Amino acid sequence: MKWLQKLITWARIKSPWVIHFNTGACNACDIEIVAALTPRFDIERFGILLKGTPRHADVLLCSGPVTRQIQDRLVRIYEQMPEPKFVVAVGTCACSGGVFQGCYNVKGGIDAVLPVSAYIPGCPARPEAIIDGVVKLLSSLDPKPAATLPETTTTAKST
Amino acid sequence: MANIKIPIGPQHPALKEPESFSITLNGETIISMDMRLGYNHRGIEKACEERTYIQAMYLVERVCGICSHSHSTCFIQAVEEIAGLAVPPRALYIRTIVSELERMHSHLLWLGVAGHEIGFDTLLMYSWRDREVVMDTLAALTGNRVNYGINTFGGVRRDISKEQLDGLLKTMDVLEERTKYYIEVASQEMTLIKRLSGVGYLSHEDAVKLGAVGPTGRASNVDADVRRDDPYLAYKDIEFKVITDTHNDVFGRTLVRVGELMQSYSMIRQLVAKIPEGPVTVKAPRKMPAGEALSRYEAPRGEDVHYVKANGTDKAERVKIRAPTLANLQSVAKMMENNRLADVPIIIAAIDPCFSCTDRMVQIKHADHGRQETLSWQALHAQSLEWYRKQGVDFADLNAKMSRRMKI
Numbered sequence: 001m002k003w004l005q006k007l008i009t010w011a012r013i014k015s016p017w018v019i020h021f022n023t024g025a026c027n028a029c030d031i032e033i034v035a036a037l038t039p040r041f042d043i044e045r046f047g048i049l050l051k052g053t054p055r056h057a058d059v060l061l062c063s064g065p066v067t068r069q070i071q072d073r074l075v076r077i078y079e080q081m082p083e084p085k086f087v088v089a090v091g092t093c094a095c096s097g098g099v100f101q102g103c104y105n106v107k108g109g110i111d112a113v114l115p116v117s118a119y120i121p122g123c124p125a126r127p128e129a130i131i132d133g134v135v136k137l138l139s140s141l142d143p144k145p146a147a148t149l150p151e152t153t154t155t156a157k158s159t
Numbered sequence: 160m161a162n163i164k165i166p167i168g169p170q171h172p173a174l175k176e177p178e179s180f181s182i183t184l185n186g187e188t189i190i191s192m193d194m195r196l197g198y199n200h201r202g203i204e205k206a207c208e209e210r211t212y213i214q215a216m217y218l219v220e221r222v223c224g225i226c227s228h229s230h231s232t233c234f235i236q237a238v239e240e241i242a243g244l245a246v247p248p249r250a251l252y253i254r255t256i257v258s259e260l261e262r263m264h265s266h267l268l269w270l271g272v273a274g275h276e277i278g279f280d281t282l283l284m285y286s287w288r289d290r291e292v293v294m295d296t297l298a299a300l301t302g303n304r305v306n307y308g309i310n311t312f313g314g315v316r317r318d319i320s321k322e323q324l325d326g327l328l329k330t331m332d333v334l335e336e337r338t339k340y341y342i343e344v345a346s347q348e349m350t351l352i353k354r355l356s357g358v359g360y361l362s363h364e365d366a367v368k369l370g371a372v373g374p375t376g377r378a379s380n381v382d383a384d385v386r387r388d389d390p391y392l393a394y395k396d397i398e399f400k401v402i403t404d405t406h407n408d409v410f411g412r413t414l415v416r417v418g419e420l421m422q423s424y425s426m427i428r429q430l431v432a433k434i435p436e437g438p439v440t441v442k443a444p445r446k447m448p449a450g451e452a453l454s455r456y457e458a459p460r461g462e463d464v465h466y467v468k469a470n471g472t473d474k475a476e477r478v479k480i481r482a483p484t485l486a487n488l489q490s491v492a493k494m495m496e497n498n499r500l501a502d503v504p505i506i507i508a509a510i511d512p513c514f515s516c517t518d519r520m521v522q523i524k525h526a527d528h529g530r531q532e533t534l535s536w537q538a539l540h541a542q543s544l545e546w547y548r549k550q551g552v553d554f555a556d557l558n559a560k561m562s563r564r565m566k567i
Contacts, residue, residue, distance in 0.1 A: 022175060023177075024177075024515075026221045027513060028221075030224070031224060032305065035287065035291070040288060073177070077170055100201050106202065123306055124306065
């Protein structure tokens with residue numbers, strides 16, 4: 001069965017489908033995620049496709065601090081995703097709450113509610129950083145060590 | 160056939176921001192719409208009271224990531240009015256340049272999103288490709304693609320060099336040429352005209368009654384633009400047309416936005432030609448004197464209003480933000496009536512909604528005994544006129560205009 005596992009890993013890395021959810025962001029990171037899909041940055045060349053429903057997605061891209069209103073919805077969307085699933089926190093607010101730390105309606109970063117696989121800092125995270133973060137997350141799934149990727153500030157660890 | 164209710168959102172493929180709509184349908188036809196907002200409510204107004212002015216400025220910039228310069232400039236204008244700061248003219252020009260560039264990026268973004276909502280993804284890819292040109296320019300001028308952080312109390316944080324101004328003119332030529340193509344597409348392409356005409360109809364009377372602002376109002380022939388009616392920054396020094404349209408539908412809103420793009424290019428050219436020499440900032444005090452100010456600003460989506468009350472310390476006593484989308488939301492319910500369910504995304508997208516701007520909270524409480532009350536429009540109107548009369552501002556002219564509109 002080893003070859004089957006290899007095939008699944010290969011397929012998973014080559015065609016990750018993402019869903020984007022705004023958890024209370026200011027729109028800046030959301031627009032940068034969309035910008036990453038458009039011709040200048042063209043994230044689709046890594047096989048990444050934006051899907052509309054959580055049931056089709058492997059990766060949940062979250063932007064923004066988690067507000068009290070959105071918290072239950074976020075958990076519900078996460079639960080609807082099939083295994084294995086990964087959460088990427090896009091932007092400083094999603095990583096830690098950012099400038100909204102201490103606001104009465106903000107719970108904090110995404111990791112206050114969900115397990116996060118990769119953090120992409122930046123206010124907003126630049127499209128290059130988003131691509132770098134997602135590619136690093138994918139390469140961490142590959143059992144072979146990714147020797148070709150240069151070291152940057154973006155960190156990725158598998159869950 | 161019985162009416163059915165369909166919930167849309169908060170997570171929905173067509174709308175990037177979380178908001179939930181409950182749509183009552185009879186067959187395919189929309190009877191009415193109800194919406195629930197507040198998923199993006201973060202409590203920024205309260206947070207502004209706990210932060211110093213300079214911290215609050217960066218926080219206010221993050222009310223919205225698309226019109227970030229609008230919010231920070233609007234807030235700063237109010238604080239500068241309280242502090243009585245005389246901002247150097249060069250700083251005002253630089254703020255105006257960034258403000259117009261922001262309008263370009265926002266309108267190009269909208270054009271792409273509108274294309275996407277009607278299944279015309281080619282337009283999305285084209286206009287977002289051109290938007291990157293604007294983003295590069297913004298990054299070169301201010302240091303960041305979004306949330307520019309160029310404003311500071313008493314001026315701007317960066318000067319623009321001669322080379323950058325020349326580069327700006329070249330960029331305008333490139334963008335103008337491409338926008339001409341979009342105007343051609345928008346006004347001649349049959350699929351676009353057929354898909355957008357008659358969708359989301361909002362009559363002039365309804366637009367006035369429901370208080371539509373910005374391109375949404377102007378597409379229903381509401382001739383209002385803060386840049387012309389109540390000039391701020393450097394808008395009094397330059398010439399431009401306020402684009403209005405009589406189509407009253409989504410097609411009209413498209414024409415208004417592409418028309419405004421062309422006006423923005425000509426404005427940038429005038430600003431570059433007229434920009435005065437001199438310093439870009441004056442020293443601002445850390446503690447602002449007691450006082451209050453209301454500031455208006457024509458954001459890409461319409462009129463943005465900020466109210467700031469200072470109490471003599473380094474923190475504001477109250478900050479109130481009224482973003483343009485809040486003013487436009489009432490008209491969305493009207494636009495929906497008698498349209499098809501399939502038109503919902505494009506009708507909502509047509510006002511260029513920004514729910515992170517909108518999610519504020521208001522509760523009127525009497526300071527003395529905590530009694531809650533709702534003011535009627537007339538009472539509120541009379542109160543505001545009285546307040547301005549005390550400040551020495553006469554709104555007789557505006558008042559006459561308003562009452563004429565209210566009669567319609």
